[in-house]
Amino acid sequence: MIFEHFSWKEVLTCFMVLFAVIDIIGSIPIIVSLKQKFGQIEAEKASVVAGILMIIFLFVGNKILNFIGVDVNSFAIAGAFVIFIIALEMILGVQIQRHTEAKAASIVPIAFPLIAGAGTLTTTLSLKAQYHDINIIVGIILNTVLVYIVLKSSNWLEKKIGEGTLKVVEKVFGIILLAIAIKLFTSNFAQLFQNSIHF
Template sequence: MGISFTQILSVFVVLFALIDVLGSVPIFLNFQQKGEDVNPKQAAVYSFVIMTAFLFVGELILHLFNVDVSSFAIAGALVIFIISVEMIFGIEVFRNDAPPGSTTLVPIVFPLIAGPGTFTALLSMRAEFQVSNIIIGLLFNMIIVFLVLKNLKFVKRLLGVGGVYVMRKFFGIILMGIAVKLFTSNLHILLQSFSQ
């Protein structure tokens, strides 16, 4: 299978919900108000490179620990499900405990954009989607990240506090549905491998 619009759209939605760049607008604005430099181009490029590298190297790491992609996908589905619960119910399960450092690299690139959730999702999606489609979906997300970081004040005015809140809840529900689908489809594959 080559380029698939459906797969690209699915990847885009999952990563868009996980990265939650619109929901992070207040955090980005807070850095600007403190006089800390946030470089939109660097943030997008670094994030794309890190996540693309993990998409390929991550599977080698799994083989090193003798873990198949379907098993990792099920574990990933559980992580994505928990993130969706955070988004929908406004609770904190994963605490941002990143060390202080460069604002663009930490915490903008990691863990706000390229964090544990996106890493898990990328490897989990390898169990269902073509790598080329995942990379294209990721690229579209990085374009949006760049545009949002480049036009922070405009985005805040455009969406408003209520708009950001509604989008976070909406994509939380979508993410929960995707997590359930990812879990059930890969559980079926795993159970089939045991029965053989």
């Protein structure tokens, strides 16, 4: 059964990881800027496309890895490094890589790469090595709903949440993300080490 492995604890962890990587709260200034530039943001289209991209990559990404001969544990370790860098960006306030110039205010650049960018897709597949698919999917759906709410009420949120509060939230989630990156690395490295002993 699809709900046999359902766990609220896993859902919460997956939700928190994706929430921190997507960083939709920290992206409010970018979203508001895009709204001012293009007049309107298609929240429904951007949210749905981003959610679908993440779910598709959750299943197809593994097949791509098998095709090129890379196991999920190795990819998860690579993903842990990506998450680690994103966490450092959030904590230290540095910009290693940021979003490209906007072409339109719906699928590009909001759905991709703002929401479902390389970091998010890598993280989604990294989670697959640690958690059950159903829990990751629920985590993706919850984040998609949250993204939709934020996109719909970005102006109101910016007025209510000050820049200082946004920075504090970003740093807190950066620390959480850093801890998760280390956990992903250590657990998958241990799994790789055990597999190599068996060989």
